Every structure is written in C-alpha cells, then in structure tokens.
Amino acid sequence: QIQLKESGGGVVQPGGSLGLSCGASGFTFSTYSFLWVRQAPGKGLEWLAVISYDGTKTYYADSVKGRSTISRDKSTDTLSLRMHSLRSEDSGVYFCARVAALGHFFYMDVWGKGTTVTVSS
Amino acid sequence: QSVLTQPPSASGTPGQRVSVSCSGSSSDIGSNTVSWYQHLPGTAPKLLFYNNDRRPSGVPDRFSASKSDTSASLAISGLQSEDEGDYYCAAWDDNLSGPAFGGGTKLTVL
Numbered sequence: 001q002i003q004l005k006e007s008g009g010g011v012v013q014p015g016g017s018l019g020l021s022c023g024a025s026g027f028t029f030s031t032y033s034f035l036w037v038r039q040a041p042g043k044g045l046e047w048l049a050v051i052s053y054d055g056t057k058t059y060y061a062d063s064v065k066g067r068s069t070i071s072r073d074k075s076t077d078t079l080s081l082r083m084h085s086l087r088s089e090d091s092g093v094y095f096c097a098r099v100a101a102l103g104h105f106f107y108m109d110v111w112g113k114g115t116t117v118t119v120s121s
Numbered sequence: 122q123s124v125l126t127q128p129p130s131a132s133g134t135p136g137q138r139v140s141v142s143c144s145g146s147s148s149d150i151g152s153n154t155v156s157w158y159q160h161l162p163g164t165a166p167k168l169l170f171y172n173n174d175r176r177p178s179g180v181p182d183r184f185s186a187s188k189s190d191t192s193a194s195l196a197i198s199g200l201q202s203e204d205e206g207d208y209y210c211a212a213w214d215d216n217l218s219g220p221a222f223g224g225g226t227k228l229t230v231l
Contacts, residue, residue, distance in 0.1 A: 035220070037166075037222075044123060044207070044209065044222065044223070044224045044225035045158075045160070045166070045209055045222050045225065046222065047219065047220045047222060050219060050220065059218055059219040060219075061219065095165065095166065097166070100171065102213070103153070103213050104152070104153045104154065104213060105153070105154050105171075105172060106153060106154070106156070106211070106212065106213035106220060107154070107156035107168065107171040107172070107211070108156070108158070108166075108168060108211075109168050109171070109177070110168075111165040111166045111167070111168075112165055113164070113165045114165065
C-alpha cells in the first residue's frame with residue numbers, strides 16, 4: 001500500500017526549532033521528488049520546500065527560506081524538514097506529498113495525513 | 122497571498138453543476154500544466170486532476186477540468202454532499218522556481 005506518514009509535530013516555543021519526518025512505504029522512494037506543504041489555521045495550502053528525487057535540488061518558499069532544511073534519507077525511506085526560529089505563523093498542519101513530476105508537468109499524487117505544529121509559549 | 126487566484130467560496134445544491142476557476146500568469150499556468158486537489162475535512166489532500174485534464178483512476182467522471190491560456194477551471198456535475206470541502210489548483214512557477222498554489226475554494230453543498 002502506497003503511503004506517506006508524517007511525524008514530529010507538537011508544541012514548540014517561539015524562536016524554537018522543530019524536526020518533522022515523513023516515512024514512505026509501498027513504492028520506490030528513491031525515484032520520486034517530495035514536497036512539504038503547510039496549512040495554517042483557517043488558511044489554504046502553502047508549499048514550503050521541495051527536494052528532487054536524488055536530493056541534488058532543493059527549493060524553498062520565501063516564508064521559510066534561510067531557516068529551513070529539507071532532506072531525504074534513502075536508507076530509511078524518510079523525508080525530513082527542519083525549521084528554526086519558529087514564530088506563531090508557522091503553526092499549522094504540515095503535510096508531505098510525493099511529487100510525480102517536477103517543473104512543467106508538476107503535480108503531487110500521494111499525500112500524508114499531516115502532523116500538527118503549534119508555536120506557542 | 123497566493124500566486125494563483127481562486128474564488129474563496131462556491132456552493133450548489135445536490136445534483137447541480139458547479140465550477141471553480143483558477144487564474145494565473147504566463148510564468149505559471151501559461152507555461153505549465155495545472156493540477157487540482159480535493160481536501161476534505163480531516164483527511165489528506167487528494168489529487169483530482171493532473172496535466173490539465175487527466176483524471177487519476179478512482180476519480181468520478183462527474184469531475185472535469187480544463188485549461189485555457191493562463192486560467193484553468195474545475196467543474197463538478199451531479200453535486201453530492203460528500204463533495205463538500207476545499208479545492209486547490211497548482212502549477213509550477215518558472216519565476217519562483219517552485220510550485221504555485223491557489224488559495225483554495227471552499228465548496229458548500231446546500
């Protein structure tokens with residue numbers, strides 16, 4: 001069964017850091033690019049970071065650029081997102097998604113159910 | 122503010138046909154293909170369409186999508202209560218070197 005499962009959410013203090021993971025199963029992890037998307041309370045989906053299938057290319061949204069790192073581990077079929085200098089507007093549900101194609105034919109065909117991050121003191 | 126523009130809400134009664142628009146620019150929709158996603162409360166987002174109008178297996182043919190120039194559209198006919206949720210469009214943005222998302226349209230089945 002093709003599946004993505006996020007973990008690592010919780011309550012984080014403003015200015016703190018978080019590390020999210022996304023475990024993949026049911027498909028060949030190393031042949032796909034991946035994406036992290038966030039949904040803040042009452043807001044729409046916002047992409048945060050993308051990593052290519054081989055990890056050589058990464059893209060970041062302006063909202064997290066410079067304070068986030070997306071990475072992947074082919075030995076454990078795990079996607080990760082590390083963020084620091086967190087602020088209240090980073091609160092939300094964080095989803096990982098499998099990218100079927102980057103660039104011109106971009107789309108995401110498999111999504112996780114999300115993990116919730118709350119930035120609060 | 123989202124790169125792609127969608128109406129914040131849409132509504133219809135069961136059995137009706139509703140459509141959701143997605144407006145972009147030459148650097149995103151104008152140059153690349155569009156995908157659509159359905160996000161029902163408490164669930165993972167689901168791919169509805171890719172490559173403008175390609176429907177993955179399992180998506181009912183009541184759903185249709187199209188693209189013209191820098192705009193795209195999603196239509197749902199024979200509206201059902203289980204269609205109630207949020208709908209998003211997306212496309213690669215050559216200027217951003219990243220994805221462009223619409224702000225989402227909340228569909229209410231009256």
